[in-house]
Amino acid sequence: MEIIIAKEAGFCFGVKRAVDGAYNETQNKDKKIYCLGEIVHNNNVINQLKKEGITFAQSIDEIKEDNIKLIIRAHGIDRKIYNVAKKRNFEVIDFTCPLVKKTHDIAEKYHKIGYYIFLIGSKNHPEIIGTSSHCGKNYSVIESEEELRKEINNINSLKIEKLLVIVQTTFSKSKFALFEKIIRETINPKINLLINNTICNATGNRQLETEKLSKMVDLLIVVGGKNSSNTKKLYEVASKNCKSLLVENYEDIDLKFVKDFDKIGLVSGASTPIEIVNEIADKLKLL
Ligand code: SF4
Structure with missing residues (x-):
């Protein structure tokens, strides 16, 4: 293997x-x-x-x-x-994280000069709860395409002159690219639009590497907390291309299932220690 x-x-x-x-x-x-x-x-x-x-x-x-x-x-x-x-x-x-702080600073700067803010991310995620506290009163948290279209209609019907778009640091890169396209195509052109992609490189690179690896292996094991948003996104990316598992540690792995695969990839969420990934690799090699 x-x-x-x-x-x-x-x-x-x-x-x-x-x-x-x-x-x-x-x-x-x-x-x-x-x-x-x-x-x-x-x-x-x-x-x-x-x-x-x-x-x-x-x-x-x-x-x-x-x-x-x-x-x-x-x-x-x-x-x-x-x-x-x-x-x-x-x-x-x-x-x-300094990158989360940077997003706070951007939100502070622009809400103070009258921008309405679209904050793209998961409503209940702690990062979004923190960032929204820097957005003043005029902002919307948007998670789905449906919510985005609804908010754009809303903005287009109001007398809003300036709109800032920022995004959760761990949001899916491809989903944000789609959101950006929709915003640019449907927002009232009179609105002064500023899109600041605040997805962090650590997240983006992990998603890109996961995508690449998922096309090279028979099975991709994503190691991370089941309640971690960036881990769940890696699993989503992997599942599109190959058989994938989401596990927290070696004990979660169904060994009968994995032992027949010849080439296995291992990726991890941003909050998984490398020791857990290495332990899984070492033990799988012994199967
Ligand atoms: S994923 Fe890590 S590096 Fe990126 S913003 Fe979050 S904590 Fe910071």
């Missing part, structure tokens, strides 16, 4: 920065450490960090003590949370 591991497998730089930083913080035990939300969509990493003393809270209201350290993960947060943390004397350790 031949195994090919994607070059882009393992953490992206934003997640690596957050995870390494969180481990670093555990070296200093002067304050209790909380992290808002899962730092990565990966149970192995979460369990290890819990052992090192980090408590994961789903919301700031769950945290009852004051004077703690609060880790912000790479997805970023709603800007209101910074104010609450300040009032409660939390020491904020901010690992919001």
Whole structure:
């Protein structure tokens, strides 16, 4: 059996920065450490960090003590949370990915000069919740083509002069290309349109590599959290071209199913440690 591991497998730089930083913080035990939300969509990493003393809270209201350290993960947060943390004397350790921060800055800059904003992405995704808090009042979060067409009709009927389009850093490149085409073709030409593709290269390159690899192998295994949006997108890309599996670790793999394939590719979501991918490759080689 031949195994090919994607070059882009393992953490992206934003997640690596957050995870390494969180481990670093555990070296200093002067304050209790909380992290808002899962730092990565990966149970192995979460369990290890819990052992090192980090408590994961789903919301700031769950945290009852004051004077703690609060880790912000790479997805970023709603800007209101910074104010609450300040009032409660939390020491904020901010690992919001610089590329997510850049999207926040773009949203801030343009909503302040009167742009309506189309924020393309998944409504309930933490990154979109964070970014939307930088969009002022005049914005729409758009996830599907149907929603996009509806919002364009809406914008065309209102007296909107300027429109900015930004996008979740982990959104599908091909889907965004389609959205961009629809916007350019159907928006009222009098509207001053600014499209800023904020999909990050780490995501885009992973999707491109997944597509390429899925045309070279018989089976592509996508390793990542089942609730991770960028992992699910890789699986979607892979499934179009070859048999594909989405697994969190080696234990999830149906060995009876995979053992008959000659050429297997391995790709991973941005929040999967490379060690898990390597472990899968090593064990599959022994089948
Ligand atoms: S996927 Fe891109 S934007 Fe998101 S954390 Fe990783 S490097 Fe940053």
